[in-house]
Amino acid sequence: MTHTLAYDLSHLLGGIVLVLSFALLYQRRLMSVINIYALQAMTLTAAALWQGYSQGATELYVTAIITLAAKGIAIPVALHRIVRQLKLHRAVETALGVFPSMVLGVAFVALAVLVVLPTTAQSQTLSREDLALALSVVLLGLLMMITRRSALTQVIGFMSLENGLILAAIGITGLPLLVEIAVAFLILLAAIVFGVFFFRIRERFDSLDLSHLDVVGRTQL
Amino acid sequence: MLTELLTPPAWVILLPLATAICLAFVRDHRQAGWINLASAAGTALLSFRLPWQQTVGALLLVDPLSAHMAILTAFVGFTTAWFSLGYIRTEATAGRLDPWHLRQYHALFQAFLGSMLLALLSNNLGVAWVALEAATISAVIVVGLSRTAEAVEASWKFFILCGVGIALALFGTIVLALAATPILGPGLPTMTWTSLATAGPQMHGTLLNLAFVFLLLGYGTKAALAPLHAWMPDAHAEGPTPVSAVLAGSIPGVALVLILRLRGLLVGNPEAISPGPPLMALGLVSILLASLSLWRRRDVKRFFAFSTVEQTGVAAFALGLGGVGATFAAILHLTLHTLAKAAVFQCVGRAAQLKGGQRFTDISGLLSRNVPLGLTLAAGIVAVAGIPPFGLFTSEFLVMAETVRLQPYLAILLGLGLVIGGWALITRLITLCTGPETPNPGPAVHWTALVPAWLHLALVLLLGLAMPESVTAWFAAIAEVAR
């Protein structure tokens, strides 16, 4: 089996995204969870850039820029603000312990590998491995949504799931509508982040009255 | 490719979307209501021409299936906009929605309608996905409009569950594109229904299976098939009634159409799993779970939301049976149920305004002083329960007949579910209409407000009493396309 640099690097970046997904599951502090999410988005940016370069596909650069600007920077900053302004619990509340969820996570990864492995025959190795990695990230995101109690961590789980989707999308040569899908997802994410905001206010004050929050009330999010 | 957007079929999509943008700038909610109605009427009129405008393009696909569903969605959109005119006026007078929320409501209503039509008429899986996502976001915002704790929680649940569904569907779409790439080459064709259909038989079986599982889970969430239905009752109970009426029919309808097209791909491929059993299983679970849950509901809108889950289950089950006959029955059932359920929700919305609450303890004895409303609601419930003069009896009978022919043992479960569900509906009908009367704090309901519901029920009745040759031929053509 010969390995080209294109293969190695994209595979490695995909692997880092996956490891960061595990880090999200492992981390117990909310701020660190947000930071790891940002890091994951940045790794994804690098993966998109690299795929764009090695496939010669310009639209991947657009995807990369969107990923970096929105998910690497804007959303984490917004989440940090939300945590600070709403004075949320800094500890992650889990429905299932960290270690059992890690074990489940590995089981999910094994499942992803088992599911994707039979496709050996026809598709090229690159797509196959990327698909296995991406599916793992998707399943881990799902797991995080299930095993975490608070809305914010669930949302981060959702967003890391979405990172897995983008990872799958950039790995396939000539996937149409990539940018459009990325933008559509971005809108979804932004909406969800606002959703968290409103939801958390309700959880906290039992009303959505923005006057409870002087600072945020003025900025009218 | 983009010139396709200027052809007549595209107008059906562009009109509501353009109206949505305009409505965002209209301050007066009365004016907005009329514009909303006019645009919805225009969309419905435009959609009636779709069967004669069948096209297959890179972006749009107008075949009998999509044309039919588009007409249905546009028609329900039109009658609901009509209904919403009076309903929203009452809500605004009662002070439950302020002007800013009403502006959002009208704009989002049209945006929702336009996105649904786009999802139906698009020939591209990716575009359909984006459209469905846009529809979800608009519906979520509308559900949360009233800003009560329950409404926010409902819209949050709706958002998260459908968000996950939509994410899984995207993964399925990507895998499908990956499976198609070796045959169709990179580019737009890998996401186009028509070219996928030609490539279907040669695709890699395992990848196709993987795509199917994810798409089924994703769009199954949107179709509110059990056990993925959790968002539906909350969203129905908390959203403004017009939205419940549209939601009840269109989102599951659109999702089922997508699943139906996907079924065609799998059936054609020798290596792929049979799509029937998973669909039948999801359908049956929905029917049984929902019909049993019906007995424990206290909230009227939630009750009817579970009934929607049950009826969507029937359609999904019929789709799983396979074959032209069952598909015919499924499409017919979906159509009739969408019409009947929208009528029921319109009545329930009115009744809730009249009685000042939407629990069974609030709404009772409608027939004693609100005869038109009570009668219409009763007729609607009878129709949904699948009792003879109405068309749903025909469609359920057809589903049952096909089940007995193809899967005789499952007919027992199906029959059980339908009987339990129907029974629950009739039991509730009796308390709603003829129970002890509760006070009527809200404004009285004039019979003109019920005309849209009558229109729906008349259609359902007509199709139940006699099905003209041309209608049968039309449904057969749809089933043929979707085979």
Added chain:
Amino acid sequence: MTALFALIAELLHMALMLAAAPLLIGLLRKAEARLMGRAGPPILQPVRDLIRLVRKQPVIAENATWLFRAAPTVHFAAIAAAAALVPSFTLGMTTAPMSDLLVIGGLFALARCVLALAAMDIGTPFGGLGASREMTFGTFAEPALLLVVLTLSLIAGTTNLDAIATLLRDSSVGLRVSLGLAMLAIFAIAIAENARIPVDNPATHLELTMVHEAMTLEYSGRHLALLEMASWLKLLVWFTLIGTIFAPFAIGSAEYPLAWLSGLTAWALIVLALAGALALFESSIAKMRIFRVPEFLGVAVLLGLLAAIFLFVSQGFA
């Protein structure tokens, strides 16, 4: 001739390891002290400590058995044997055929067991406490190490460290997700094995938290000197092991003495880099609670497992 070179390399390697171990610790302590804004002890301080300890008469508890007296020697011998097996600057040393990763793992386990037994021998509460904690950690660290070994052997087709390093140096195995995961796992294992922060704090004798120190609490004089030296040597062996597996690019071969030089430089750089990274890491995070350590090591196990799983993706189950 080759055999002679191999022998010379081996001897040189051992001498280097033994000489570098105290220096490494001195350097590490100095770096950490500076990072925390203290002046820190001189780099040669560990050497002086060692000399001082050797001169002193060991004090042995009355109820100590032969086990207590023999343990430091066996412990040190096991670590030293492991040190002899892990190639630093050149491959193909005399011990190369024996340098099996499983053997190395076994030697570490032996060292750990002996020490734990000795700690329980005199029956002080701290000894038993430390021993039980140490063994708990070992329960997690060893499977993790085995999984990493499994991954490496799947790539190289052998568990022989020398052969693995040769393969990784010569053929273009390239960047692999599995190797990355294995590396992360081995970092976690190394931290636990060497009783570093966040698993254990080598600089404290606080009874609530100490693990390794609790076991050596009763030792003094030359016994303590042996144990201290063994623990320093162990750290160096782990650094060398990581370098040999994950960065064998400049490592030499025994039959070309000139290539030793580049290997030597590379080794020195790797060890320094790892020491720097460790100093930075240790001074920036806090020690974790004892109960969370199994979780931390569990993550290492899972990473090892993941590494093995991902090998199956690229190689199939063949």
